[in-house]
Amino acid sequence: MKAERENVHQGPIKVAIVEDEKWMRENLARIIAGSPGLLCVSSYATAEEALQDLAAKQPDVVLLDINLPGMDGVECLRRLRSVLPEVQCLMLTVFEESDKIFNSLLAGASGYLLKRTSTPELLEAIQQVRDGGSPMSSSIARKVVGFFNQMGQGSPDTEALSPREKEVLELLARGAAYKEIAAQLSLSIETIRMNVKHIYAKLHVHSRGEAAAKYMRRSWPRRSP
Secondary structure (H helix, E strand, C coil): HHHHHHHHHCCCCEEEECCHEEEEEEEEHHHHHCCEEEEEEEEEEEEEHHHHHHHCCCCEEEEECCCCCCCCHHHHHHHHHHCCCCCCEEEEECCHHHHHHHHHHHCCEEEEEEECCCCHHHHHHHHHHHHCCCCCCCHHHHHHHHHHHHHHHCCHHHHHHHHHHHHHHHHHHHCCHHHHHHHHCCCEEEEEHHHHHHHHHHHHHCCCCEEEEEHHHHCCCCCCC
């Protein structure tokens, strides 16, 4: 079983796109198709179309617009993760509203980038999110910190974590990939995966984004004005 998990990372990264603006959707598809190590398996104009077909395509990473006609990207993400729990979703948006960012994280987003992100940064983010990282535009990251400053204390679930699990969770919340965490803590990747599994169970979450949200609520309590 362990060998099978290691093989998941071999071969091109399969990417799907959910974006209602045709020019943006086609541009993203061209960028991915022309990039070594990436494969664009499908693209969709609506969340509804994506949900009908993505399970059959089995993408590794989904580039998901947050503002879609009909069902929005956050709701699409929630439903998609129930069908493809292992898929990594990278939100692409022109918006920087903190509530949209927070809702995306809680829904299971693995990263959050502005659409004006450069092509090299986008390609690096796809690789990073596939490897267990959590890429986030710098302006988005600042808003995340500010938003959680206002949210107040979060769930006490984090207190159930062991000291090692808290170390792993802190690094996860900072966007570190499993390989980086393993190197920093002098542990094997399989040990990190097992720690992450325990963290998810104890926090009652199913994704890095949800776990990071609970961590950030604990780490950045509300400050007095």
